Amino acid sequence: MHDYVGGMNAPASPAQQPATTPSQRQRKPDWIRVKAPTSPGYAETRKLMRELNLHTVCEEAACPNIGECWTKKHATVMILGDTCTRACAFCNVKTGMPRPVDLLEPEHTAIAAAKMGLSHIVITSVDRDDLPDGGASQFVKVINALRRETPQTTIEILTPDFRNKPESAVAAIVDARPDVYNHNLETVPRLYPTIRPGARYYASLRLLESVKRRDPSIFTKSGIMLGLGEERMEVHQVMDDMRSADIDFMTMGQYLQPTPKHAKVIDFVTPQAFDAYAQIARAKGFLQVASSPLTRSSYHAGDDFEQMRAAREVQLARVKAD
Numbered sequence: 001m002h003d004y005v006g007g008m009n010a011p012a013s014p015a016q017q018p019a020t021t022p023s024q025r026q027r028k029p030d031w032i033r034v035k036a037p038t039s040p041g042y043a044e045t046r047k048l049m050r051e052l053n054l055h056t057v058c059e060e061a062a063c064p065n066i067g068e069c070w071t072k073k074h075a076t077v078m079i080l081g082d083t084c085t086r087a088c089a090f091c092n093v094k095t096g097m098p099r100p101v102d103l104l105e106p107e108h109t110a111i112a113a114a115k116m117g118l119s120h121i122v123i124t125s126v127d128r129d130d131l132p133d134g135g136a137s138q139f140v141k142v143i144n145a146l147r148r149e150t151p152q153t154t155i156e157i158l159t160p161d162f163r164n165k166p167e168s169a170v171a172a173i174v175d176a177r178p179d180v181y182n183h184n185l186e187t188v189p190r191l192y193p194t195i196r197p198g199a200r201y202y203a204s205l206r207l208l209e210s211v212k213r214r215d216p217s218i219f220t221k222s223g224i225m226l227g228l229g230e231e232r233m234e235v236h237q238v239m240d241d242m243r244s245a246d247i248d249f250m251t252m253g254q255y256l257q258p259t260p261k262h263a264k265v266i267d268f269v270t271p272q273a274f275d276a277y278a279q280i281a282r283a284k285g286f287l288q289v290a291s292s293p294l295t296r297s298s299y300h301a302g303d304d305f306e307q308m309r310a311a312r313e314v315q316l317a318r319v320k321a322d
């Protein structure tokens with residue numbers, strides 16, 4: 001799974017039932033606590049998703065922001081089913097053999113976006129290592145359906161790494177021209193073997209670099225979780241790596257342990273430390289940076305997209321003037 005959410009006392013999937021009780025879980029600092037979702041907007045979004053047989057990463061990954069986002073009718077649709085072929089140590093999405101691809105999913109996603117009146121939509125997916133193209137063609141179909149049904153909606157995709165899949169898989173998605181292509185590095189390279197064992201840090205970086213090379217007009221975006229035991233200098237190195245791959249937008253948020261079977265939180269990074277990281281990232285040249293304990297890839301994604309677009313215009317105007 002590719003949005004580093006989790007932590008809202010998630011109902012564990014059967015394969016991930018807790019071995020300890022909730023009282024044994026780590027106590028969260030005050031700046032992490034969020035209210036339980038109860039608003040009418042939340043109920044409406046939930047109903048619509050059920051009616052259209054759509055999954056959201058908001059629910060599957062137990063995102064702590066679900067109350068706020070769904071009240072504002074902002075949800076991140078998770079395509080290609082609810083079962084992932086990988087088993088990352090931080091992710092709450094269930095692992096197993098996925099069901100066949102839902103052929104109605106592209107149309108249903110577009111209907112949901114139109115009904116919710118979304119100006120910006122984020123589409124993500126589980127990993128589908130079982131499919132020859134890793135599910136890339138479904139991303140293309142979803143993008144095309146959205147362009148048809150709701151052409152004013154800007155589209156952000158958050159994809160798997162398409163590791164061991166033909167290069168044409170990613171190329172086809174890029175050629176469908178999403179507005180933002182996001183793929184999360186998730187953590188520093190040293191922690192990959194334990195946190196993201198099925199992936200390779202440099203392969204993920206190369207994927208983002210290849211997107212930018214194929215279509216420089218597409219914004220690229222990536223993020224990491226903090227609190228998994230990474231060192232400050234390692235985070236700075238990730239920023240440099242991202243910039244060398246010409247990534248436009250970096251996100252940083254606190255890792256929260258979804259269930260006791262997942263990787264432990266090593267430390268809760270303070271809001272001040274998140275601000276300090278944001279300052280450093282901006283100095284390194286990202287067009288946009290989001291960094292706070294509750295930042296997630298898709299949190300406030302629409303507003304951030306607008307700001308990023310404006311920042312690029314300023315940058316282009318400066319280049320012209322020189």
Ligand code: SF4
Binds near residue numbers: 003063067069074298
């Ligand atoms: S931050 Fe993203 S994943 Fe979390 S509730 Fe909001 S839209 Fe969903």
